[in-house]
Amino acid sequence: MGITTEQLADDELVKVADDAIGKLRCSEYYEDMQKVANELVKAIVLGGYYRQQTVGQILSHLPLEAESVVTNYIFQKA
Numbered sequence: 487m488g489i490t491t492e493q494l495a496d497d498e499l500v501k502v503a504d505d506a507i508g509k510l511r512c513s514e515y516y517e518d519m520q521k522v523a524n525e526l527v528k529a530i531v532l533g534g535y536y537r538q539q540t541v542g543q544i545l546s547h548l549p550l551e552a553e554s555v556v557t558n559y560i561f562q563k564a
Contacts, residue, residue: 506559515552522547 510519
């Protein structure tokens with residue numbers, strides 16, 4: 487089973503998203519970033535309602551300024 491172009495694109499996007507969230511690790515939004523991480527864990531482990539959340543719903547756990555940091559970074563790099 488070889489690696490497809492789609493898998494590479496997904497991996498690149500995951501890297502960009504990880505870097506964007508990493509920007510929050512070194513900022514005043516660290517605790518808010520942990521809330522987002524918790525929501526992602528719930529989506530993966532618990533499923534159900536949590537799995538149905540959109541990216542926007544998950545990011546809504548961030549203050550608007552922190553959400554802007556993440557989305558702007560992704561738009562610049564993706």
